[in-house]
Amino acid sequence: MENIKANIMNRIQLSEFTEVYISYLEKNKKTVCSITAAITVTTLARYFYRKLTVPPKNLRHLPRVTYIDLLKSIMQGEGIYERKKRLVIPILDKAEGLYLEPGHLGWQLRSTNPMHNKILLADIELSPKDENIFGTGGSLVCKFLGGKNVGTVEGEEWKRHRKITNPAFHNALPVNIFSRLTQKTFGMMEKMGLENLECSQFCERMTLDAIGLAGFDFDFETVTKLDSEWLDGYDKIRSRMTNLFFLLFQVFDDELKWMFPSRVEAHNQLDKLLAKIDGMVTDKRTSVTEKFNSPGYASVPDAEKDFLTLMLEAEMQGEGKLSDLELRRNVVGFFFAGHDTTSTALAFAIAQLGRNKEIQEKARAEACSILGDELSDVLPSKEDIKQMTYIDAVIKETLRLNSPLSNTVLRTTTRDVALGDYIIPQGTYIDVDIIGTHMSENNWDNALEFNPKRYLNQADVTSTKDGLKWTPFGYGSHQCPGINFSYAEQKVFLSMLLRKFEWELPQDTIHRDGCVAGGYGTIKPVDNRVNFKKRY
Numbered sequence: 001m002e003n004i005k006a007n008i009m010n011r012i013q014l015s016e017f018t019e020v021y022i023s024y025l026e027k028n029k030k031t032v033c034s035i036t037a038a039i040t041v042t043t044l045a046r047y048f049y050r051k052l053t054v055p056p057k058n059l060r061h062l063p064r065v066t067y068i069d070l071l072k073s074i075m076q077g078e079g080i081y082e083r084k085k086r087l088v089i090p091i092l093d094k095a096e097g098l099y100l101e102p103g104h105l106g107w108q109l110r111s112t113n114p115m116h117n118k119i120l121l122a123d124i125e126l127s128p129k130d131e132n133i134f135g136t137g138g139s140l141v142c143k144f145l146g147g148k149n150v151g152t153v154e155g156e157e158w159k160r161h162r163k164i165t166n167p168a169f170h171n172a173l174p175v176n177i178f179s180r181l182t183q184k185t186f187g188m189m190e191k192m193g194l195e196n197l198e199c200s201q202f203c204e205r206m207t208l209d210a211i212g213l214a215g216f217d218f219d220f221e222t223v224t225k226l227d228s229e230w231l232d233g234y235d236k237i238r239s240r241m242t243n244l245f246f247l248l249f250q251v252f253d254d255e256l257k258w259m260f261p262s263r264v265e266a267h268n269q270l271d272k273l274l275a276k277i278d279g280m281v282t283d284k285r286t287s288v289t290e291k292f293n294s295p296g297y298a299s300v301p302d303a304e305k306d307f308l309t310l311m312l313e314a315e316m317q318g319e320g321k322l323s324d325l326e327l328r329r330n331v332v333g334f335f336f337a338g339h340d341t342t343s344t345a346l347a348f349a350i351a352q353l354g355r356n357k358e359i360q361e362k363a364r365a366e367a368c369s370i371l372g373d374e375l376s377d378v379l380p381s382k383e384d385i386k387q388m389t390y391i392d393a394v395i396k397e398t399l400r401l402n403s404p405l406s407n408t409v410l411r412t413t414t415r416d417v418a419l420g421d422y423i424i425p426q427g428t429y430i431d432v433d434i435i436g437t438h439m440s441e442n443n444w445d446n447a448l449e450f451n452p453k454r455y456l457n458q459a460d461v462t463s464t465k466d467g468l469k470w471t472p473f474g475y476g477s478h479q480c481p482g483i484n485f486s487y488a489e490q491k492v493f494l495s496m497l498l499r500k501f502e503w504e505l506p507q508d509t510i511h512r513d514g515c516v517a518g519g520y521g522t523i524k525p526v527d528n529r530v531n532f533k534k535r536y
């Protein structure tokens, strides 16, 4: 009874207080609004300031690059290598090569320590990839690379995808496609003009056509047609997709994209490309199903079949099943992973050989000794490219100093883990900083010097025995399955280029003291003009 009475009295007092309070609010509306606004703004400002500058408590002891550092760097138009040199390299000694940096999902931990790199990439139970790593919304990167494909899934899902995609990687090595396209690319280079020729452009044409033909038997015809609608559209998608600002703040690339007409244009281009690939998947499924059991089909060599055909054949042979959407996502993954990376690697190799004329001469001597000295094109065979050890070293050193991917795909730790003296909590976003690993003096002597000799006549510096200090293709079960494809393409192209041309960088080049590059995640050389001189 006493309790009920007290309760009623409390309610009366409370309602009296509410009445007084409401009438006060009504009389002082303006003041109250101003105070509320000030509190809200201060709280938000404090929240965002802390979010931008202070990592979560359990990671706060690690060295870091802040959002503000990154934003300043974007505003100043600083290239990726300069940013690494200025913000990352100086903090690598503080915590065994580990450091924090902001990404589109918040603070993420990056490793440049070979032993930690190996643990992170080898143990997929500890640090699996996050399926929604590219976000879940409608940003360019998410529409293009997001969703389930072999590069984003884990466990049983990953095995299901790999069973269908593996035969494509094991069997397709279309050296003939590469050499024929290289010859056509020479024609395109002459059309473009050999002086001050932007090499990223013709490398991109060559690798785009190569992945089109080898990936899904489609000829983009960019090495034969100067004005290519596909190339133009794809360039718009790619350059806008890898813009750091829009990667960090994806809302401006999704719900608020109407504020940026150029992004809307890129979205339209992407929709067109995806619709084209969808159409190819449907058509190919029909044609492979029709041909598979026909007489004579079994005699077509696998090396001459495209990836999509080999994947559909794997399905027909009972290796499992992927839906059309899953097939499309894998094809898009190969398309992106397969052509952009190799194009960048080639463009950097040409720039490095332009900066280092002696190394260029040595590489040319090897190409001529294997393919012959006569002044005409020679198309290398699989056996020829196996013998190219010096060109192989040039490719490896380019992949070290100018890795096309700045980091691996982000992972998330599933439990607390000790990396050296540091406990990394469960739920931490983590990746391997490939460029940081390759640029660190902790891992390489004279790390910034381009020196292919590192890979010759001595212990294998790409060995993974003592950790991953050379890791352009990743490691473990997710290691790049396109390594052989890319090496073959690069060796064919570079050996033919070396026989056909000599080259040097123009006087006003920005690459004199080391290559300059832009991009985030995927890297491209900036202003990569070269002067070519024909040898025949």
Ligand code: HEM
Pocket (backbone or CB within 6 Å): 150, 151, 152, 333, 334, 337, 338, 339, 341, 342, 345, 403, 404, 405, 407, 408, 409, 410, 471, 472, 473, 474, 475, 477, 478, 479, 480, 481, 482, 483, 485, 486
């Ligand atoms: C210079 C050329 C290339 C470089 C530097 C490169 C680099 C990489 C790296 C670092 C990874 C691992 C990412 C991670 O674990 O987070 C990867 C995975 C992958 N790459 Fe490559 N790549 C190249 C060429 C290619 C080519 C030519 C293809 C296809 C034709 C390809 C297809 C793939 C695929 C499908 C994956 C995902 C594999 C999986 O997760 O199971 N790559 N690549």
